[in-house]
Amino acid sequence: MSPGEDGLIGIPFPEHSNELLSRLNAQRRSGLLCDLTLTSRGARYPTHRAVMAAVSLYFRRLFGAEEVGEAGEVSEGCSVCQLDCVTPDALDALLEFAYTATLTIRSSGMREVLEGAQLLGIQCVADACRHILGEVGDTGDLGGEGGEPGGGGQLGVANKERASHVENDQKTPSRRKQDRRNVEKAASPVRLAWNTRPQEDKPKCEAPPTPEHKPRPPKYGASQGAQQVVLMNGGTPWDPQLAQEEEEESKPEGLTPSPNHTPSQTETALGGAVEGVGKKRKSQAPQQCPVCQKIIHGAGKLPRHMRTHTGEKPFQCMTCGVRFTRNDKLKIHMRKHTGERPYSCTSCPARFLHSYDLKNHLSLHSGLRPYECPLCHKAFAREDHLQRHRKGLACLEHPRLDLRPRHARHAASPHSPLSPASLSPTSSSSTAPHFLFRQEADNLATPPHGPLISGGMAYSRILHWRGGTGWREDEEES
DNA sequence: CTGGGGACGGGGCCC
Protein backbone atom coordinates (compact mmCIF):
# COMPACT_ATOMS: atom_id res chain seq x y z
CA MET A 1 0.00 0.00 0.00
CA SER A 2 2.51 2.55 -0.96
CA PRO A 3 0.35 5.25 -2.42
CA GLY A 4 3.13 7.00 -4.17
CA GLU A 5 4.55 4.01 -5.88
CA ASP A 6 5.07 4.87 -9.51
CA GLY A 7 2.42 7.49 -9.11
CA LEU A 8 -0.19 4.88 -9.67
CA ILE A 9 -3.52 5.03 -8.02
CA GLY A 10 -6.24 2.47 -7.99
CA ILE A 11 -9.83 3.50 -8.22
CA PRO A 12 -12.11 0.63 -7.34
CA PHE A 13 -15.47 0.18 -8.99
CA PRO A 14 -17.11 -2.35 -6.75
CA GLU A 15 -20.21 -2.65 -8.88
CA HIS A 16 -18.37 -3.30 -12.07
CA SER A 17 -18.08 -7.02 -11.71
CA ASN A 18 -21.73 -7.38 -10.90
CA GLU A 19 -22.80 -5.27 -13.83
CA LEU A 20 -20.50 -7.12 -16.13
CA LEU A 21 -21.89 -10.44 -15.09
CA SER A 22 -25.40 -9.18 -15.34
CA ARG A 23 -24.93 -8.07 -18.92
CA LEU A 24 -23.21 -11.22 -19.90
CA ASN A 25 -26.06 -13.15 -18.43
CA ALA A 26 -28.52 -11.13 -20.45
CA GLN A 27 -26.52 -11.90 -23.54
CA ARG A 28 -26.54 -15.55 -22.71
CA ARG A 29 -30.28 -15.63 -22.21
CA SER A 30 -30.86 -13.98 -25.53
CA GLY A 31 -28.20 -16.05 -27.23
CA LEU A 32 -26.27 -12.96 -28.08
CA LEU A 33 -22.59 -13.38 -28.88
CA CYS A 34 -22.72 -16.94 -27.67
CA ASP A 35 -19.85 -18.90 -29.13
CA LEU A 36 -20.23 -22.11 -27.25
CA THR A 37 -23.13 -24.43 -26.74
CA LEU A 38 -23.13 -26.89 -23.93
CA THR A 39 -25.36 -29.85 -24.21
CA SER A 40 -26.45 -32.36 -21.67
CA ARG A 41 -28.72 -35.24 -22.53
CA GLY A 42 -30.46 -33.28 -25.19
CA ALA A 43 -30.68 -29.98 -23.39
CA ARG A 44 -28.76 -27.15 -25.00
CA TYR A 45 -27.21 -24.21 -23.24
CA PRO A 46 -25.78 -21.37 -25.30
CA THR A 47 -22.97 -19.71 -23.50
CA HIS A 48 -19.74 -17.80 -23.89
CA ARG A 49 -16.44 -19.52 -24.07
CA ALA A 50 -14.69 -16.71 -22.27
CA VAL A 51 -17.04 -16.95 -19.35
CA MET A 52 -16.76 -20.68 -19.16
CA ALA A 53 -13.02 -20.48 -19.33
CA ALA A 54 -13.05 -17.91 -16.58
CA VAL A 55 -15.18 -19.93 -14.26
CA SER A 56 -14.16 -23.47 -15.04
CA LEU A 57 -10.72 -24.89 -14.90
CA TYR A 58 -11.79 -27.54 -17.34
CA PHE A 59 -12.70 -25.04 -19.99
CA ARG A 60 -9.74 -22.91 -19.15
CA ARG A 61 -7.53 -25.80 -19.99
CA LEU A 62 -9.56 -26.67 -22.97
CA PHE A 63 -9.58 -23.27 -24.54
CA GLY A 64 -6.39 -21.92 -23.14
CA ALA A 65 -4.36 -24.65 -24.73
CA GLU A 66 -5.91 -24.06 -28.04
CA GLU A 67 -5.59 -20.31 -28.05
CA VAL A 68 -1.86 -20.60 -28.23
CA GLY A 69 -2.11 -23.07 -31.02
CA GLU A 70 0.59 -23.16 -33.57
CA ALA A 71 -1.50 -21.49 -36.19
CA GLY A 72 -2.50 -18.77 -33.80
CA GLU A 73 -6.00 -19.09 -35.02
CA VAL A 74 -8.88 -17.90 -33.04
CA SER A 75 -12.09 -19.74 -33.24
CA GLU A 76 -14.78 -18.07 -35.21
CA GLY A 77 -17.36 -20.73 -35.42
CA CYS A 78 -19.69 -22.03 -32.83
CA SER A 79 -18.67 -24.96 -30.78
CA VAL A 80 -20.66 -27.55 -29.06
CA CYS A 81 -19.49 -29.27 -25.95
CA GLN A 82 -21.42 -32.31 -24.98
CA LEU A 83 -21.43 -32.80 -21.26
CA ASP A 84 -23.59 -35.80 -20.76
CA CYS A 85 -21.81 -36.61 -17.57
CA VAL A 86 -23.29 -33.52 -16.00
CA THR A 87 -27.00 -33.65 -15.53
CA PRO A 88 -29.04 -30.92 -17.19
CA ASP A 89 -30.18 -29.54 -13.86
CA ALA A 90 -26.68 -29.41 -12.52
CA LEU A 91 -25.36 -27.86 -15.68
CA ASP A 92 -28.09 -25.30 -15.57
CA ALA A 93 -27.26 -24.45 -11.99
CA LEU A 94 -23.58 -24.19 -12.77
CA LEU A 95 -24.24 -21.92 -15.69
CA GLU A 96 -26.49 -19.83 -13.54
CA PHE A 97 -23.69 -19.60 -11.05
CA ALA A 98 -21.20 -18.66 -13.73
CA TYR A 99 -23.30 -15.73 -14.82
CA THR A 100 -24.81 -14.59 -11.55
CA ALA A 101 -22.29 -15.61 -8.93
CA THR A 102 -25.13 -17.26 -7.13
CA LEU A 103 -25.74 -20.92 -6.95
CA THR A 104 -29.41 -21.72 -6.81
CA ILE A 105 -30.25 -25.35 -6.48
CA ARG A 106 -32.48 -27.68 -4.62
CA SER A 107 -30.99 -29.66 -1.82
CA SER A 108 -31.83 -32.84 -3.65
CA GLY A 109 -29.70 -31.75 -6.57
CA MET A 110 -26.72 -30.86 -4.49
CA ARG A 111 -24.87 -34.05 -5.19
CA GLU A 112 -25.19 -33.70 -8.92
CA VAL A 113 -24.04 -30.12 -8.81
CA LEU A 114 -21.08 -31.11 -6.69
CA GLU A 115 -20.09 -33.75 -9.18
CA GLY A 116 -20.53 -31.37 -12.05
CA ALA A 117 -18.50 -28.72 -10.33
CA GLN A 118 -15.76 -31.22 -9.67
CA LEU A 119 -15.72 -32.41 -13.21
CA LEU A 120 -15.63 -28.93 -14.60
CA GLY A 121 -13.16 -27.66 -12.09
CA ILE A 122 -15.34 -25.04 -10.45
CA GLN A 123 -13.69 -25.18 -7.14
CA CYS A 124 -15.68 -22.74 -5.09
CA VAL A 125 -18.95 -24.36 -6.02
CA ALA A 126 -17.61 -27.76 -5.20
CA ASP A 127 -16.43 -26.45 -1.87
CA ALA A 128 -19.76 -24.89 -1.09
CA CYS A 129 -21.60 -28.07 -2.00
CA ARG A 130 -19.31 -30.13 0.11
CA HIS A 131 -19.87 -27.80 3.01
CA ILE A 132 -23.59 -28.11 2.67
CA LEU A 133 -23.46 -31.83 2.21
CA GLY A 134 -21.43 -32.04 5.35
CA GLU A 135 -18.51 -33.53 3.56
CA VAL A 136 -16.10 -30.93 4.70
CA GLY A 137 -15.34 -33.00 7.69
CA ASP A 138 -11.66 -32.80 8.21
CA THR A 139 -11.28 -30.43 5.37
CA GLY A 140 -13.20 -27.68 6.94
CA ASP A 141 -11.11 -27.85 10.00
CA LEU A 142 -8.00 -28.84 8.33
CA GLY A 143 -6.74 -25.37 7.99
CA GLY A 144 -7.33 -24.85 11.61
CA GLU A 145 -5.05 -27.57 12.68
CA GLY A 146 -2.54 -24.95 13.43
CA GLY A 147 -4.74 -23.84 16.21
CA GLU A 148 -5.63 -27.26 17.42
CA PRO A 149 -2.63 -29.14 18.55
CA GLY A 150 -2.80 -32.72 17.69
CA GLY A 151 -4.81 -32.11 14.61
CA GLY A 152 -1.84 -32.44 12.39
CA GLY A 153 -1.44 -36.10 12.85
CA GLN A 154 -3.98 -37.13 10.34
CA LEU A 155 -2.93 -34.59 7.85
CA GLY A 156 -1.23 -36.67 5.32
CA VAL A 157 -3.07 -39.89 5.67
CA ALA A 158 -6.66 -39.64 6.60
CA ASN A 159 -8.02 -38.75 3.25
CA LYS A 160 -5.84 -40.79 1.05
CA GLU A 161 -8.26 -43.60 0.91
CA ARG A 162 -10.97 -41.49 -0.52
CA ALA A 163 -12.29 -42.63 -3.80
CA SER A 164 -11.42 -41.15 -7.08
CA HIS A 165 -12.51 -37.67 -6.26
CA VAL A 166 -10.30 -35.79 -3.96
CA GLU A 167 -12.93 -34.31 -1.83
CA ASN A 168 -10.75 -33.49 1.06
CA ASP A 169 -7.61 -32.50 -0.65
CA GLN A 170 -8.14 -28.89 -1.16
CA LYS A 171 -5.74 -27.82 1.52
CA THR A 172 -3.47 -30.74 0.94
CA PRO A 173 0.03 -30.25 2.15
CA SER A 174 2.56 -30.13 -0.58
CA ARG A 175 4.01 -33.47 0.37
CA ARG A 176 0.75 -35.13 -0.38
CA LYS A 177 0.50 -33.06 -3.47
CA GLN A 178 3.75 -34.46 -4.64
CA ASP A 179 2.58 -37.95 -3.96
CA ARG A 180 -0.43 -37.30 -6.04
CA ARG A 181 1.62 -35.86 -8.78
CA ASN A 182 3.77 -38.90 -8.84
CA VAL A 183 0.73 -41.03 -9.18
CA GLU A 184 -0.49 -38.86 -11.94
CA LYS A 185 2.78 -39.01 -13.75
CA ALA A 186 2.51 -42.71 -13.93
CA ALA A 187 -1.02 -42.51 -15.12
CA SER A 188 -0.67 -39.61 -17.44
CA PRO A 189 -0.52 -41.51 -20.71
CA VAL A 190 -3.92 -42.86 -20.00
CA ARG A 191 -5.39 -39.90 -18.31
CA LEU A 192 -4.45 -37.60 -21.09
CA ALA A 193 -5.91 -39.63 -23.86
CA TRP A 194 -7.75 -36.65 -25.16
CA ASN A 195 -10.15 -37.65 -27.79
CA THR A 196 -12.94 -35.74 -29.31
CA ARG A 197 -14.51 -38.60 -31.07
CA PRO A 198 -17.68 -39.87 -29.65
CA GLN A 199 -17.36 -42.83 -27.41
CA GLU A 200 -20.96 -43.61 -27.07
CA ASP A 201 -20.61 -46.55 -24.82
CA LYS A 202 -18.57 -44.78 -22.23
CA PRO A 203 -20.64 -42.40 -20.20
CA LYS A 204 -17.73 -41.18 -18.17
CA CYS A 205 -15.99 -37.91 -18.48
CA GLU A 206 -12.64 -37.43 -19.92
CA ALA A 207 -9.64 -35.52 -18.86
CA PRO A 208 -9.23 -32.10 -20.34
CA PRO A 209 -6.04 -31.09 -21.97
CA THR A 210 -3.21 -30.20 -19.71
CA PRO A 211 -0.48 -27.71 -20.36
CA GLU A 212 2.12 -30.37 -20.78
CA HIS A 213 -0.05 -32.33 -23.13
CA LYS A 214 -1.63 -30.08 -25.62
CA PRO A 215 -4.79 -31.42 -27.06
CA ARG A 216 -4.62 -32.94 -30.42
CA PRO A 217 -6.86 -31.86 -33.21
CA PRO A 218 -9.59 -31.24 -33.85
CA LYS A 219 -9.40 -27.83 -32.40
CA TYR A 220 -11.94 -25.17 -32.22
CA GLY A 221 -11.46 -23.03 -35.20
CA ALA A 222 -9.43 -25.58 -36.98
CA SER A 223 -12.12 -25.69 -39.49
CA GLN A 224 -13.81 -22.42 -39.46
CA GLY A 225 -17.47 -22.31 -39.36
CA ALA A 226 -17.81 -25.97 -38.76
CA GLN A 227 -19.27 -27.10 -35.53
CA GLN A 228 -16.80 -28.90 -33.47
CA VAL A 229 -18.18 -31.29 -30.99
CA VAL A 230 -16.23 -32.05 -27.90
CA LEU A 231 -17.35 -34.86 -25.74
CA MET A 232 -16.55 -35.30 -22.15
CA ASN A 233 -17.17 -38.94 -22.55
CA GLY A 234 -14.93 -41.80 -21.90
CA GLY A 235 -11.47 -41.89 -20.54
CA THR A 236 -10.06 -41.76 -17.11
CA PRO A 237 -11.72 -39.42 -14.72
CA TRP A 238 -10.08 -36.13 -14.50
CA ASP A 239 -8.95 -34.96 -11.15
CA PRO A 240 -10.12 -31.38 -11.10
CA GLN A 241 -8.74 -30.57 -7.71
CA LEU A 242 -5.34 -31.80 -8.55
CA ALA A 243 -5.51 -29.71 -11.63
CA GLN A 244 -6.58 -26.81 -9.51
CA GLU A 245 -3.61 -27.32 -7.29
CA GLU A 246 -1.34 -27.44 -10.26
CA GLU A 247 -2.81 -24.32 -11.66
CA GLU A 248 -2.43 -22.48 -8.43
CA GLU A 249 1.14 -23.58 -8.20
CA SER A 250 1.79 -22.39 -11.67
CA LYS A 251 0.59 -18.93 -10.90
CA PRO A 252 3.39 -16.45 -10.58
CA GLU A 253 2.33 -15.22 -7.21
CA GLY A 254 -0.02 -17.83 -6.10
CA LEU A 255 -3.53 -16.87 -5.42
CA THR A 256 -3.02 -13.30 -4.52
CA PRO A 257 -6.24 -11.50 -4.05
CA SER A 258 -6.40 -8.43 -6.12
CA PRO A 259 -9.01 -5.86 -6.82
CA ASN A 260 -9.49 -7.40 -10.22
CA HIS A 261 -9.82 -10.86 -8.96
CA THR A 262 -13.50 -11.60 -9.13
CA PRO A 263 -14.03 -12.29 -5.51
CA SER A 264 -17.71 -11.93 -5.72
CA GLN A 265 -17.88 -15.34 -7.23
CA THR A 266 -16.24 -17.01 -4.36
CA GLU A 267 -18.07 -14.94 -1.92
CA THR A 268 -21.44 -15.41 -3.40
CA ALA A 269 -20.70 -19.00 -3.94
CA LEU A 270 -20.50 -19.19 -0.24
CA GLY A 271 -23.29 -16.83 0.40
CA GLY A 272 -25.38 -18.20 -2.38
CA ALA A 273 -24.94 -21.66 -1.14
CA VAL A 274 -26.11 -20.64 2.23
CA GLU A 275 -28.94 -18.53 1.12
CA GLY A 276 -30.07 -20.48 -1.84
CA VAL A 277 -30.15 -23.88 -0.31
CA GLY A 278 -31.11 -23.11 3.18
CA LYS A 279 -29.08 -22.99 6.27
CA LYS A 280 -27.48 -26.32 6.43
CA ARG A 281 -23.98 -25.95 7.57
CA LYS A 282 -22.27 -28.51 9.60
CA SER A 283 -19.94 -26.34 11.49
CA GLN A 284 -19.08 -22.74 11.12
CA ALA A 285 -15.80 -22.53 12.89
CA PRO A 286 -13.18 -22.46 11.66
CA GLN A 287 -13.71 -21.84 7.99
CA GLN A 288 -11.20 -21.22 5.27
CA CYS A 289 -11.47 -18.22 3.05
CA PRO A 290 -11.62 -19.44 -0.54
CA VAL A 291 -9.80 -16.36 -1.72
CA CYS A 292 -6.87 -15.95 0.61
CA GLN A 293 -7.06 -19.40 2.22
CA LYS A 294 -6.99 -17.82 5.62
CA ILE A 295 -8.68 -19.67 8.40
CA ILE A 296 -11.46 -17.62 9.89
CA HIS A 297 -12.53 -18.52 13.37
CA GLY A 298 -15.88 -17.84 14.82
CA ALA A 299 -19.38 -18.56 13.75
CA GLY A 300 -20.63 -16.35 10.98
CA LYS A 301 -17.35 -14.57 10.57
CA LEU A 302 -16.52 -15.72 7.08
CA PRO A 303 -18.99 -13.44 5.29
CA ARG A 304 -17.56 -10.59 7.25
CA HIS A 305 -14.08 -11.52 6.20
CA MET A 306 -15.11 -11.98 2.59
CA ARG A 307 -16.10 -8.37 2.40
CA THR A 308 -12.47 -7.46 2.86
CA HIS A 309 -11.87 -9.08 -0.54
CA THR A 310 -14.90 -7.83 -2.34
CA GLY A 311 -14.70 -4.32 -1.02
CA GLU A 312 -18.37 -4.50 -0.36
CA LYS A 313 -19.48 -1.96 2.22
CA PRO A 314 -23.12 -2.56 2.89
CA PHE A 315 -23.38 -0.40 5.97
CA GLN A 316 -23.77 3.24 5.13
CA CYS A 317 -23.90 6.20 7.42
CA MET A 318 -27.14 8.03 6.77
CA THR A 319 -25.59 11.27 7.90
CA CYS A 320 -22.44 11.57 5.91
CA GLY A 321 -22.72 8.67 3.49
CA VAL A 322 -19.56 6.95 4.52
CA ARG A 323 -19.81 3.22 4.05
CA PHE A 324 -18.43 0.44 6.17
CA THR A 325 -17.88 -3.23 5.79
CA ARG A 326 -19.24 -3.93 9.22
CA ASN A 327 -22.21 -2.87 11.19
CA ASP A 328 -20.31 -2.49 14.40
CA LYS A 329 -17.89 -0.12 12.72
CA LEU A 330 -20.76 1.96 11.49
CA LYS A 331 -22.13 2.06 14.96
CA ILE A 332 -18.87 3.41 16.29
CA HIS A 333 -18.72 5.84 13.44
CA MET A 334 -22.12 7.20 14.36
CA ARG A 335 -20.66 8.36 17.62
CA LYS A 336 -18.90 11.02 15.65
CA HIS A 337 -22.21 12.49 14.62
CA THR A 338 -23.92 12.05 17.92
CA GLY A 339 -20.94 13.35 19.82
CA GLU A 340 -21.07 10.33 21.99
CA ARG A 341 -17.73 9.44 23.48
CA PRO A 342 -18.63 6.74 25.90
CA TYR A 343 -15.18 6.02 27.16
CA SER A 344 -14.12 8.72 29.55
CA CYS A 345 -10.93 8.96 31.49
CA THR A 346 -11.33 9.03 35.23
CA SER A 347 -8.23 11.12 35.66
CA CYS A 348 -8.83 13.81 33.11
CA PRO A 349 -11.66 15.13 30.96
CA ALA A 350 -10.58 13.14 27.98
CA ARG A 351 -13.27 11.03 26.37
CA PHE A 352 -12.91 8.53 23.60
CA LEU A 353 -14.82 6.80 20.90
CA HIS A 354 -13.17 3.48 21.45
CA SER A 355 -12.48 1.50 24.53
CA TYR A 356 -8.99 0.74 23.38
CA ASP A 357 -8.30 4.41 22.92
CA LEU A 358 -9.13 4.88 26.54
CA LYS A 359 -6.90 1.99 27.39
CA ASN A 360 -4.04 3.58 25.54
CA HIS A 361 -4.80 6.86 27.15
CA LEU A 362 -4.80 5.40 30.62
CA SER A 363 -1.31 4.19 30.13
CA LEU A 364 -0.30 7.82 29.95
CA HIS A 365 -1.66 8.49 33.40
CA SER A 366 -0.21 5.40 34.83
CA GLY A 367 3.14 6.26 33.37
CA LEU A 368 3.64 2.63 32.62
CA ARG A 369 5.85 1.86 29.69
CA PRO A 370 5.84 -1.86 29.60
CA TYR A 371 7.17 -2.20 26.09
CA GLU A 372 10.89 -1.91 26.12
CA CYS A 373 13.26 -2.08 23.24
CA PRO A 374 15.64 -4.88 24.09
CA LEU A 375 18.45 -3.18 22.27
CA CYS A 376 18.34 0.43 23.29
CA HIS A 377 16.08 -0.16 26.30
CA LYS A 378 13.83 2.68 25.41
CA ALA A 379 10.40 2.07 26.83
CA PHE A 380 7.07 2.71 25.21
CA ALA A 381 3.57 2.81 26.46
CA ARG A 382 2.20 1.10 23.39
CA GLU A 383 3.29 -2.03 21.71
CA ASP A 384 2.82 -0.67 18.24
CA HIS A 385 5.05 2.23 19.09
CA LEU A 386 7.73 -0.18 20.12
CA GLN A 387 7.27 -2.01 16.88
CA ARG A 388 7.53 1.15 14.94
CA HIS A 389 10.58 2.11 16.87
CA ARG A 390 12.21 -1.18 16.06
CA LYS A 391 11.29 -0.97 12.43
CA GLY A 392 12.96 2.35 12.17
CA LEU A 393 16.59 3.03 12.72
CA ALA A 394 16.11 4.83 15.94
CA CYS A 395 18.15 2.53 18.04
CA LEU A 396 21.27 0.52 17.61
CA GLU A 397 19.38 -2.23 16.03
CA HIS A 398 20.90 -5.28 14.58
CA PRO A 399 22.23 -4.63 11.07
CA ARG A 400 19.80 -7.17 9.66
CA LEU A 401 16.99 -5.01 10.77
CA ASP A 402 16.47 -3.68 7.30
CA LEU A 403 15.58 -7.12 6.14
CA ARG A 404 12.50 -7.18 8.23
CA PRO A 405 9.18 -6.98 6.50
CA ARG A 406 7.92 -3.48 6.44
CA HIS A 407 4.33 -4.26 6.86
CA ALA A 408 4.12 -7.47 8.71
CA ARG A 409 1.10 -7.06 10.86
CA HIS A 410 2.57 -9.29 13.49
CA ALA A 411 5.94 -7.75 13.26
CA ALA A 412 8.35 -7.66 16.06
CA SER A 413 11.90 -8.46 15.56
CA PRO A 414 12.74 -12.09 15.69
CA HIS A 415 16.39 -11.36 15.78
CA SER A 416 16.90 -10.40 19.30
CA PRO A 417 16.23 -12.83 22.06
CA LEU A 418 13.20 -11.07 23.27
CA SER A 419 11.72 -12.20 26.40
CA PRO A 420 8.01 -12.40 25.94
CA ALA A 421 7.53 -10.16 28.90
CA SER A 422 9.50 -7.45 27.29
CA LEU A 423 7.31 -7.54 24.30
CA SER A 424 3.85 -7.93 25.51
CA PRO A 425 2.64 -7.94 29.05
CA THR A 426 -0.57 -9.42 27.89
CA SER A 427 1.27 -12.40 26.54
CA SER A 428 -1.43 -12.64 23.98
CA SER A 429 0.84 -11.14 21.46
CA SER A 430 1.01 -12.95 18.20
CA THR A 431 4.67 -12.19 17.94
CA ALA A 432 5.55 -15.81 17.92
CA PRO A 433 9.08 -16.37 16.69
CA HIS A 434 7.94 -19.03 14.28
CA PHE A 435 5.69 -16.74 12.44
CA LEU A 436 8.10 -13.91 12.38
CA PHE A 437 10.86 -15.99 10.97
CA ARG A 438 8.58 -17.19 8.28
CA GLN A 439 7.55 -13.71 7.37
CA GLU A 440 11.09 -12.61 7.20
CA ALA A 441 12.33 -15.45 5.11
CA ASP A 442 9.50 -14.75 2.79
CA ASN A 443 11.20 -11.50 2.14
CA LEU A 444 14.66 -12.87 2.06
CA ALA A 445 14.25 -15.53 -0.49
CA THR A 446 11.72 -17.56 -2.26
CA PRO A 447 10.61 -20.31 -0.03
CA PRO A 448 11.82 -23.66 -1.15
CA HIS A 449 8.30 -24.70 -1.90
CA GLY A 450 7.74 -21.89 -4.26
CA PRO A 451 4.38 -20.21 -4.32
CA LEU A 452 2.97 -22.82 -2.11
CA ILE A 453 0.34 -20.72 -0.54
CA SER A 454 -0.79 -17.33 -1.48
CA GLY A 455 -1.09 -15.40 1.69
CA GLY A 456 1.38 -14.97 4.44
CA MET A 457 -1.12 -16.16 6.94
CA ALA A 458 -1.68 -19.45 5.30
CA TYR A 459 1.95 -19.64 4.60
CA SER A 460 2.69 -19.53 8.24
CA ARG A 461 0.69 -22.61 8.76
CA ILE A 462 2.73 -24.68 6.44
CA LEU A 463 6.33 -23.90 7.00
CA HIS A 464 8.35 -23.88 10.10
CA TRP A 465 11.75 -22.47 10.55
CA ARG A 466 14.24 -25.01 11.72
CA GLY A 467 17.14 -22.83 12.58
CA GLY A 468 20.07 -23.63 10.40
CA THR A 469 18.29 -26.35 8.54
CA GLY A 470 16.10 -23.87 6.75
CA TRP A 471 12.46 -24.21 5.91
CA ARG A 472 10.58 -27.30 6.66
CA GLU A 473 7.11 -28.27 6.13
CA ASP A 474 5.10 -28.34 9.25
CA GLU A 475 4.89 -31.71 10.83
CA GLU A 476 3.90 -31.49 14.38
CA GLU A 477 1.62 -28.47 14.24
CA SER A 478 2.09 -27.61 17.80
C1' DC B 1 11.46 10.30 15.91
C1' DT B 2 7.74 10.13 19.22
C1' DG B 3 3.06 10.67 21.12
C1' DG B 4 -1.53 10.25 20.23
C1' DG B 5 -5.93 9.42 17.75
C1' DG B 6 -8.33 6.82 14.54
C1' DA B 7 -9.24 2.99 11.26
C1' DC B 8 -9.48 -1.72 10.18
C1' DG B 9 -9.68 -6.68 10.51
C1' DG B 10 -9.83 -10.84 13.47
C1' DG B 11 -11.40 -13.48 17.53
C1' DG B 12 -14.29 -14.36 21.65
C1' DC B 13 -18.55 -14.22 23.88
C1' DC B 14 -23.28 -14.04 24.03
C1' DC B 15 -28.05 -13.88 22.45
Place this chain on the structure above:
DNA sequence: CGGGCCCCGTCCCCA
Protein backbone atom coordinates in the same frame (compact mmCIF):
# COMPACT_ATOMS: atom_id res chain seq x y z
C1' DC C 1 -26.06 -21.07 13.50
C1' DG C 2 -25.81 -16.25 12.39
C1' DG C 3 -25.17 -11.90 13.95
C1' DG C 4 -24.29 -8.22 17.42
C1' DC C 5 -21.12 -6.51 20.47
C1' DC C 6 -16.79 -5.97 22.37
C1' DC C 7 -11.84 -6.30 22.75
C1' DC C 8 -7.42 -6.71 20.71
C1' DG C 9 -3.44 -6.08 17.60
C1' DT C 10 -1.74 -3.57 14.00
C1' DC C 11 -1.24 0.07 10.82
C1' DC C 12 -1.70 4.82 9.24
C1' DC C 13 -1.76 9.62 9.81
C1' DC C 14 -0.85 13.91 11.99
C1' DA C 15 1.18 17.13 15.22
